[in-house]
Amino acid sequence: MAEQQALSTETSFRPAGRAPRFPGRHPVGALLLCAALLAAALAATFSNITAQLPRALWLDALASPDIDDMRQVLVHYAFLPRLAVSLLCGAALGLAGTVLQQVLRNPLASPETVGVSAGAYLALALATLLAPSLLAFGREWVALAGAFAALAAVLALSWHKGLSPLSVVLAGLVVSLYAGAIGAALVVLRHEWLASLFIWGAGSLGQQDWSATLWLLPRLGAAALAIGLMVRPLTLLGLDDEGARSLGVPLAAYRFAGLAAAVCLIAFVVAAVGVIGFVGLAAATLARIGGARRLGQQLVMAPLIGAALLWAADQGVQIATGPQGDLIPTGAITALLGAPLLLWLLPRLGLGAEAPALGAERLPRARHTGLWLAAIGGLLLLMLALALLYAPGPDGWTFASGDQLQALLSWRLPRVSAAFAAGAMLALAGLMMQRLTGNPMASPEVLGISAGAALGMMVALFALSDASRPVQIAAATTGAFAALLVTLAIGRRAAYAPERLLLAGVALTALFDALILVLTATGDPRAMLLLNWLTGSTYGVDAASALLTVTTAFCLFLAVPLFMRWLDMLPLGAVAVQGLGVNLRVTRLLVLLMVAALTAASTLVVGPLTFIGLMAPHLARRLGLARALPQAIGAVLVGALIMVCADWIGRTAIFPRQIPAGLVATLIGGPVLMWLLRRR
Amino acid sequence: MTRRTALALSALLPLATVMPRAAGAKPLRIVCLDDGLAETLLTLGVTPVAVADREVWEKWVVEPPLPPEVADIGTILEPNLEFLQQLRPDIILSIPYLDGIKPLLERVAPVTTIGIYTPDGQPYQRAVEATRQLAALVGRQKEGEALIAATEAHFSDVRRQLSPFSARPVYVVNFLDPRNVRVYGRMSLFEAVFDRIGIRNAWTGETNYWGFATVGIDGLATSSDARLAYLEPLPEGAAGTLTESPVWNAMPFVRNRSIMRLPPVLMFGTLPSASRFARLLAEALMAESARG
Numbered sequence: 014m015a016e017q018q019a020l021s022t023e024t025s026f027r028p029a030g031r032a033p034r035f036p037g038r039h040p041v042g043a044l045l046l047c048a049a050l051l052a053a054a055l056a057a058t059f060s061n062i063t064a065q066l067p068r069a070l071w072l073d074a075l076a077s078p079d080i081d082d083m084r085q086v087l088v089h090y091a092f093l094p095r096l097a098v099s100l101l102c103g104a105a106l107g108l109a110g111t112v113l114q115q116v117l118r119n120p121l122a123s124p125e126t127v128g129v130s131a132g133a134y135l136a137l138a139l140a141t142l143l144a145p146s147l148l149a150f151g152r153e154w155v156a157l158a159g160a161f162a163a164l165a166a167v168l169a170l171s172w173h174k175g176l177s178p179l180s181v182v183l184a185g186l187v188v189s190l191y192a193g194a195i196g197a198a199l200v201v202l203r204h205e206w207l208a209s210l211f212i213w214g215a216g217s218l219g220q221q222d223w224s225a226t227l228w229l230l231p232r233l234g235a236a237a238l239a240i241g242l243m244v245r246p247l248t249l250l251g252l253d254d255e256g257a258r259s260l261g262v263p264l265a266a267y268r269f270a271g272l273a274a275a276v277c278l279i280a281f282v283v284a285a286v287g288v289i290g291f292v293g294l295a296a297a298t299l300a301r302i303g304g305a306r307r308l309g310q311q312l313v314m315a316p317l318i319g320a321a322l323l324w325a326a327d328q329g330v331q332i333a334t335g336p337q338g339d340l341i342p343t344g345a346i347t348a349l350l351g352a353p354l355l356l357w358l359l360p361r362l363g364l365g366a367e368a369p370a371l372g373a374e375r376l377p378r379a380r381h382t383g384l385w386l387a388a389i390g391g392l393l394l395l396m397l398a399l400a401l402l403y404a405p406g407p408d409g410w411t412f413a414s415g416d417q418l419q420a421l422l423s424w425r426l427p428r429v430s431a432a433f434a435a436g437a438m439l440a441l442a443g444l445m446m447q448r449l450t451g452n453p454m455a456s457p458e459v460l461g462i463s464a465g466a467a468l469g470m471m472v473a474l475f476a477l478s479d480a481s482r483p484v485q486i487a488a489a490t491t492g493a494f495a496a497l498l499v500t501l502a503i504g505r506r507a508a509y510a511p512e513r514l515l516l517a518g519v520a521l522t523a524l525f526d527a528l529i530l531v532l533t534a535t536g537d538p539r540a541m542l543l544l545n546w547l548t549g550s551t552y553g554v555d556a557a558s559a560l561l562t563v564t565t566a567f568c569l570f571l572a573v574p575l576f577m578r579w580l581d582m583l584p585l586g587a588v589a590v591q592g593l594g595v596n597l598r599v600t601r602l603l604v605l606l607m608v609a610a611l612t613a614a615s616t617l618v619v620g621p622l623t624f625i626g627l628m629a630p631h632l633a634r635r636l637g638l639a640r641a642l643p644q645a646i647g648a649v650l651v652g653a654l655i656m657v658c659a660d661w662i663g664r665t666a667i668f669p670r671q672i673p674a675g676l677v678a679t680l681i682g683g684p685v686l687m688w689l690l691r692r693r
Numbered sequence: 694m695t696r697r698t699a700l701a702l703s704a705l706l707p708l709a710t711v712m713p714r715a716a717g718a719k720p721l722r723i724v725c726l727d728d729g730l731a732e733t734l735l736t737l738g739v740t741p742v743a744v745a746d747r748e749v750w751e752k753w754v755v756e757p758p759l760p761p762e763v764a765d766i767g768t769i770l771e772p773n774l775e776f777l778q779q780l781r782p783d784i785i786l787s788i789p790y791l792d793g794i795k796p797l798l799e800r801v802a803p804v805t806t807i808g809i810y811t812p813d814g815q816p817y818q819r820a821v822e823a824t825r826q827l828a829a830l831v832g833r834q835k836e837g838e839a840l841i842a843a844t845e846a847h848f849s850d851v852r853r854q855l856s857p858f859s860a861r862p863v864y865v866v867n868f869l870d871p872r873n874v875r876v877y878g879r880m881s882l883f884e885a886v887f888d889r890i891g892i893r894n895a896w897t898g899e900t901n902y903w904g905f906a907t908v909g910i911d912g913l914a915t916s917s918d919a920r921l922a923y924l925e926p927l928p929e930g931a932a933g934t935l936t937e938s939p940v941w942n943a944m945p946f947v948r949n950r951s952i953m954r955l956p957p958v959l960m961f962g963t964l965p966s967a968s969r970f971a972r973l974l975a976e977a978l979m980a981e982s983a984r985g
Contacts, residue, residue: 083914086943091911219872219909221938407779423800424774552771553794669766669773 043303043314050321057328058096065092094220099327099343100320101226102218102282102289105233107296107319109278111311112240114297115247116271119178121355123294124279125348125523127181128188130290132163133283135192142199153232156284160276163188183455186522187627187686190458193526194679198548198672216287216344218327225285236277239270240312247271248308289344290527291351292323298358323347341531348527355520356503382643385636389650396654400429400661405668425664427559428551432660432674433653434559434566435615436625440652441573442611443626444633444645448580449604456626457612461521463621465496466613467547468525474543493613496521497605549620549675551660558618565614569607573645576604580641620675624682625652631686655681721831724782724802726769726791728754729809732965733824734786735759736840739831742780745769752926754959756969770794777801784830805830810880810961812902817885820963844964848889851971855890858978861951862895863887863920864913867960868927871938873909877960880904886967890975895919903961911940920951920981922974924958953977 066074066084073079078089106124113122124130136159140147147155168176170184220226240247246267282289296319297311305314327343334341401422402413413421439457446455457463469492473484503517546553554562579600582590591597612626619625633647659677666672725731725741728750734741735757744750747765764780767773774797777785782802787795789808798804807826809819821841828837865883866874877883878896881904887894895916900906913921921944946952955973959966 080943083917083943083945086940087911087914090939090943091909217873221872221910221940224937404775407776420778421775424778550771552774553797555797669776670768671771671773 040305054325094223097226099323103320103323104316105278106293107315109275110293110297111315112275121182127185128163128167129160129279130288131189131192133160133280152284156280160280191683216289217342232281236274239274290348345531352524393654427554427556431554431559431562431618432656434562435618436652436656437649438611438615439625440629440648442608444630444648461518462612463616464522464525466493466616467621468492497609548673550673623675623678628682722782725786727788729963730786733963736965737836814880816882851890851975859891861918862893864895875905917945921946922953
């Protein structure tokens with residue numbers, strides 16, 4: 014079913030209603046765009062190089078720089094290689110984006126959206142911090158391992174949906190989030206004043222010699238050549254499976270070969286300069302919009318556009334910062350520009366509708382739902398007692414008792430109850446999103462609301478020199494609701510169609526990630542404060558904010574019974590729901606508002622990166638709780654249980670240090686989630 | 694002369710610690726969350742009960758040594774509150790950077806916040822004021838004034854010693870990776886030290902209020918006669934790759950062989966760090982001139 018929906022490349026990726034109608038077979042639009050970008054890049058390059066070196070010396074600097082003249086050395090060994098690297102990386106990403114889109118039949122596939130860049134980056138970061146000797150074998154191998162692992166995870170997560178475009182991109186986002194969470198954990202746990210990881214991860218194109226260029230050239234060349242040899246079979250991959258198979262193409266082999274070549278391109282780029290956001294997506298999409306219909310044309314135009322794009326962006330960054338300015342990573346800037354592009358693209362892509370997933374699920378229904386719920390409840394009570402009473406102190410592990418009890422409870426109770434409420438709210442929000450969208454990968458984390466809250470927090474930290482906790486909370490709430498408004502504004506056009514909303518969330522999250530990268534790359538110590546909160550620490554929760562969270566949760570839960578009928582119906586699909594006489598628009602809007610409130614209230618406590626919203630409903634469903642109400646109760650209990658457990662582990666595992674609870678939940682949750690989503 | 698001042702100062706330390714205290718007064722139990730304030734406390738002869746991120750002391754601060762009995766209460770951003778309470782401190786020393794957790798800390802003990810690095814700059818003056826404030830807090834005003842005077846005296850010694858070197862400016866940097874550095878300028882403690890020992894800072898560009906800017910190493914090529922002083926610790930792999938880079942090898946200070954490797958100095962420190970920086974820089978410059 015999903016296979017049929019994954020429409021073929023040639024017909025469906027054109028922006029709806031704006032089909033370019035250029036005469037002839039040439040991608041005129043793409044060529045014009047390329048020319049315009051090249052002109053801009055050339056002008057900027059001219060201006061940059063003029064600022065560095067008098068024109069009379071240009072040829073000398075290019076051919077044989079005078080080693081005594083620093084200006085010539087800089088042009089020859091810093092400016093020109095940087096230019097070369099920007100061209101190479103831009104072209105490689107554009108090519109990789111096009112191949113990914115073709116092989117996955119997915120107009121939103123790109124190095125970032127399918128999680129490959131994040132995987133490569135994480136592998137390199139892990140190797141740098143934990144096993145530097147691995148890097149001696151070659152950065153590319155480490156990056157490749159990470160990239161392939163990420164891709165495998167994404168494909169495994171979206172396999173049962175027939176690799177439909179939306180499920181792949183959502184799985185890609187989840188994998189990126191997970192990789193990002195681990196990366197953040199590394200930084201938080203190794204608190205130091207030097208943040209080199211940030212600069213590199215944000216895609217600084219700065220060069221000191223030609224080595225990166227010479228390193229990239231053969232590797233990218235080989236991968237590009239492999240793709241060039243596969244143009245014909247890759248074209249056939251754009252057809253549906255039956256059509257391709259009837260032409261005698263060994264589909265699986267070419268799919269894998271195409272994917273492997275694209276992943277290699279991405280891994281090499283990440284190994285050389287870090288993550289360059291969104292160039293791949295932009296180049297591939299612009300080539301298509303510009304009229305490159307045939308794969309052969311796309312494979313030429315996308316790299317050209319990608320190279321021109323990154324060249325122009327990088328020269329623009331150099332104009333803005335000056336040859337000596339503070340360092341702004343180009344990769345983060347392209348991501349900043351790319352996220353709005355993704356938002357703009359959303360309504361213009363024919364993505365097809367997603368099939369409801371939970372309705373078709375063949376999981377067994379439990380007979381004794383009450384028994385299961387009681388068992389989880391009992392477990393939760395046990396965990397609560399443990400979390401409140403048992404922890405290490407200066408004299409080792411002890412049960413709190415006597416006069417110690419009250420003092421310790423005054424610290425632990427707010428944190429535990431806030432974690433409890435946040436976990437419960439996230440679980441409910443996730444359940445509602447999954448029932449609303451019929452997509453098992455839906456959750457508040459991918460709705461963009463968490464990102465909005467985090468964005469507000471960031472503004473507060475950087476705009477005000479001393480942001481107290483109430484100010485931070487106010488800012489985060491404002492951010493959450495601003496994100497909700499943006500998401501709803503985009504959703505309104507599509508009558509709140511769930512998949513559009515989720516993708517808007519993806520774009521918002523990407524925008525937010527890019528901003529974080531830019532800020533952290535400046536090495537500002539305040540970035541550490543932000544990271545600390547992002548990783549979901551319950552540390553700062555005092556009695557007042559715990560009470561606030563618990564009260565909010567309580568009030569929102571009072572409204573839940575009103576939603577249960579809708580939540581039972583929504584997975585049946587839009588047509589069925591309307592057939593039952595329900596106003597779909599209003600229902601969706603109300604559910605979304607509820608999700609937004611739940612998410613904002615919980616994000617403030619545990620940060621935007623947990624997977625509770627994604628995980629808890631699945632666990633409840635796995636236990637055989639099929640109808641909305643028992644599943645909701647089960648999910649809420651499971652969500653609270655995981656969060657309380659995560660908070661306890663975070664407080665005690667490396668005493669007196671602490672691991673943020675949100676991070677522990679993510680680290681536990683990721684593998685559990687992958688296991689849950691694997692279909693037998 | 695320099696050595697002598699430094700030696701005199703360090704000789705004071707053990708004395709100060711064993712000196713009999715005011716009759717019957719129990720020593721204050723101080724938890725210090727900032728390494729800069731902690732180094733001043735230690736130099737005044739007061740050992741805090743606990744500090745945050747104990748293990749980075751060896752790597753970033755080094756001097757004065759941290760006594761082994763000082764407890765570690767976790768990271769600077771999230772000092773363990775339960776542990777903190779069980780330590781029963783009389784006072785917690787904090788910095789404005791940690792104002793977010795101040796209400797939590799205040800539940801354990803009174804918090805004194807001392808800002809050295811703020812948007813208003815002037816870290817040296819602030820460090821002097823902080824010294825007086827801390828000295829008054831622990832009842833060691835005399836030692837406090839002695840520390841300030843010794844630091845000033847040390848600077849004028851170093852200034853005399855370094856007068857042959859004052860013509861050429863100096864960059865002070867930390868390597869982030871082989872391509873990028875943090876260069877310290879206006880608003881930094883090192884700039885204040887430069888002013889007092891008669892050395893010009895080669896970096897005249899903007900800095901943030903912690904006193905540094907992040908730039909690629911080619912950003913350090915504008916001054917043709919500058920020397921470079923880089924601080925340890927180095928990130929892994931920086932030293933090896935640097936020597937191969939043509940830009941690095943064409944940098945004026947590499948070609949003049951005017952590069953100095955300095956042991957770690959806390960860049961966000963107070964008077965002891967300022968003094969340590971002046972001493973290490975002077976030693977490095979003298980060693981360079983001795984090499985010819």
